[in-house]
Amino acid sequence: MSYSAAVITVSDRSAAGARPDAAGPAAVSRLIEGGFACDEPIVVPDGADSVERALWAVLAGGARLVVTMGGTGVGPRDETPEGTARVIGRPVPGIAEELRRLGAAETPGGMISRGLSGVVDPVPGVTEGALIVNLPGSPKAVASGIPVVLSVARHVIDQLAGGDHA
16 A cells, blocks of 8 residues: 655755755655655745644645654754644654664764654544654755654554554
8 A cells, every 4th residue: 555755844945945955855765765655845944833834734635654854953943843743643752762863873963853753643634644753854864764764654654544563
C-alpha cells in the first residue's frame, strides 16, 4: 500500500527566494525511493504560525507522513517545534531522540536540534492520522534522518489506523 507524504521546508531565506532549498527536494527524493508518494516540497517562512498552517494544509490534503526541514535550532525565528506542537496529538519522542543522537555523532551542532516527532490522530473529515517529524534543514540531515523516519513510518501509520503490532 502506498501512502502519501509531504515535505515542508521552513526557511525565511528560501521562502523569499534568497536561497535555494537544497534539503526539501533531497527529502522528497528519499521518501519516493522509500515507497511514499510525495509532491515537491512546500516552502514556508520561519515561525510557529506558518508551520502550523502548512501542517494542517498537507494533512487536509491526505498526507500520512509529514517531514519538516529547518527551523529546529535556537535562532530567534526557529519555531518549527512550537508550530508542530500545536498540531501533534501525541509525541513520539524516540524518533526525535534517535535523530539527535545521529546528528550529534556527525557534528556537535546536532545536540541543539529541538525537533519534535509525534502523531496526529485520525479526525473524521480532517485527517486519517499522520506521523510528523522535524528535521534540521540540511542535506546532511536528510541523508541521516530520512532512513530513520522510513524505518518506522509505515508501522506508525498502520497503528494509527488500528493495525496490529507487527
